[in-house]
Amino acid sequence: xTTATKQPRYRQIALDIAENIAHxxxxxxxxxxxxxxxxxxxxxxxxxxxRAINVLxxxxxxxxxxxxxxxxxxxxxxxxxxxVEQASSNLKTIKNDMVDTIAVQQQELDRLSNLLxxxxxxxxxxxxxxxxLPFELPLNxxxxxxxxxxxxxxFWHQTGVTLVGIDHxxxxxISPGPYMTFEKGDTIYFVGPEDSVAKxxxxxxNH
Numbered sequence: 511x512t513t514a515t516k517q518p519r520y521r522q523i524a525l526d527i528a529e530n531i532a533h534x535x536x537x538x539x540x541x542x543x544x545x546x547x548x549x550x551x552x553x554x555x556x557x558x559x560x561r562a563i564n565v566l567x568x569x570x571x572x573x574x575x576x577x578x579x580x581x582x583x584x585x586x587x588x589x590x591x592x593x594v595e596q597a598s599s600n601l602k603t604i605k606n607d608m609v610d611t612i613a614v615q616q617q618e619l620d621r622l623s624n625l626l627x628x629x630x631x632x633x634x635x636x637x638x639x640x641x642x643l644p645f646e647l648p649l650n651x652x653x654x655x656x657x658x659x660x661x662x663x664x665f666w667h668q669t670g671v672t673l674v675g676i677d678h679x680x681x682x683x684i685s686p687g688p689y690m691t692f693e694k695g696d697t698i699y700f701v702g703p704e705d706s707v708a709k710x711x712x713x714x715x716n717h
Contacts, residue, residue: 520561523552525595527562528571531588542572543579566591644674644699645707649692653714661688669709671702 517525527548530536542548544559552559563580566572570587572580582588649656655663665673676683676690677697683690692698692714700706711717 519552519554520558521565523548523554523559523562524565525592526552527566528569528588528591528595531571531582531585532592534585536582538582538585540582541579542582644701645671645710647698647700647707647710649694649696649698649714651715652694653692655714656692656694659689659691660686663692665713669700669702669706669713671700671706671710673698673700675699 527536527542531538536542542563544563545556548554548559548562549556563572563574566588567574567580569591571582571584571591573583574580660673673686674684675698676686676692677699678693698710700710702709
């Protein structure tokens with residue numbers, strides 16, 4: 511039988527009979543009896559067997575007569591019935607596949623949503639910590655501020671940033687004192703607002 515197991519038992523039996531008719535295992539003109547043959551063959555109640563016959567009668571495959579069973583009257587309609595059932599089964603399969611696919615996509619969307627939420631939270635935390643992350647500025651241009659101490663430059667008041675380190679001759683000096691000087695080729699590290707690099711560049715290089 512080619513029916514899906516989720517179909518009612520009586521409809522499965524009706525389709526199985528139709529397949530037998532389509533393959534000439536049961537021929538036009540033959541009689542089938544619900545109580546004595548179908549119920550026993552399929553291991554179902556007489557009521558279930560009768561419902562299977564009623565399906566075939568509704569499709570014009572058999573002609574049912576009370577007390578004499580049902581007579582097969584059309585092989586063509588049996589074939590049509592099989593095709594309709596197979597098409598219906600295919601549609602159900604497609605529908606189930608669509609439902610499964612949507613469920614998988616929803617799981618992926620939920621996962622993506624959670625990842626995005628985590629990303630935004632971490633981004634927010636990063637932004638909040640941003641003022642504590644040092645900016646880096648290589649001193650590659652000429653400047654009239656070289657050789658002058660931080661005290662003489664009045665660096666903090668002039669720029670509004672806090673100097674946290676100077677990389678001089680490949681040696682990193684942390685928290686340089688007031689008498690430390692800038693030299694061309696140094697790299698300086700400082701913390702402050704977003705426009706800190708522009709302010710320090712303007713102070714040192716006049717641009």
